[in-house]
Amino acid sequence: MTKLICKRILLKLSGEALMSKTGGSIDADIVKRLALEIKELCDAGLEVGLVIGGGNILRGAQKASEGLNRVTSDQMGMLATVINALALQDALEFVGQPARVMSALKINQVCEDYIRRKAVGHLEKGRLVIFAAGTGNPFFTTDSAASLRAIEIDAQLMIKATKVKGVYSADPLKYPDAVFYPTLTYDEAIDQRLNVMDTTALVLCHDNNLPMRVMNIFEEGALMRLMQGEEIGSYIERGKDK
Secondary structure (H helix, E strand, O other): OOOOOOOEEEEEEOHHHHOOOOOOOOOHHHHHHHHHHHHHHHHOOOEEEEEEOOOOOOOHHHHHHOOOOHHHHHHHHHHHHHHHHHHHHHHHHHOOOOEEEEEOOOOOOOOEEOOHHHHHHHHHOOOEEEEEOOOOOOOOOHHHHHHHHHHHOOOOEEEEEEOOOOEEOOOOOOOOOOOEEOEEEHHHHHHOOOOOOOHHHHHHHHHOOOOEEEEEOOOOOHHHHHHOOOOOOEEEEOOOOO
């Protein structure tokens, strides 16, 4: 078996990754495909933590812009991530991969409360851990939650799964002449406002020297090839301090 490039990762999925092309919020076939690809990583010995957004169901910031109280709308968004996490957990267990959902909000009738030591214990026992409800606080995105959880569990790499090849100077789906960045630093991503993640998430990764790979989650088999050392997507690292 090909040696993997690291032992433990944090995979960040957008909620939109679960949507069907016809507009449904959760597509069972897509969820199953993702579950199979993630299980392949776990079968190879990789310890996987996962954070998923809730944008396929509800975006808190959008609801706030429509007049809803921002704290309330963000809490609604956190609950949307729990729904997605439960869907992924069910799909993973269906294909034979043990998984646990751990929520930053106390909803222990449907999932576990997030406790760092317990999460690490699950990972060491071969269980995938899905971190739900963001950080449990309003005004923080699931990108920030992903960076935080990755640092807390001592992940060696964070993977930001998107619908494009990697990091571009602009949205390549809108601007065909957008420039692709195979490598860059966190400072460059922040200074150029490349919208890889929000600034809080990028600063957390920078300050804790956590590298990130941005890739297209819809390219089948890419996750495993990446973990086997293939250069896929865009690689972001701290770089030399100024």
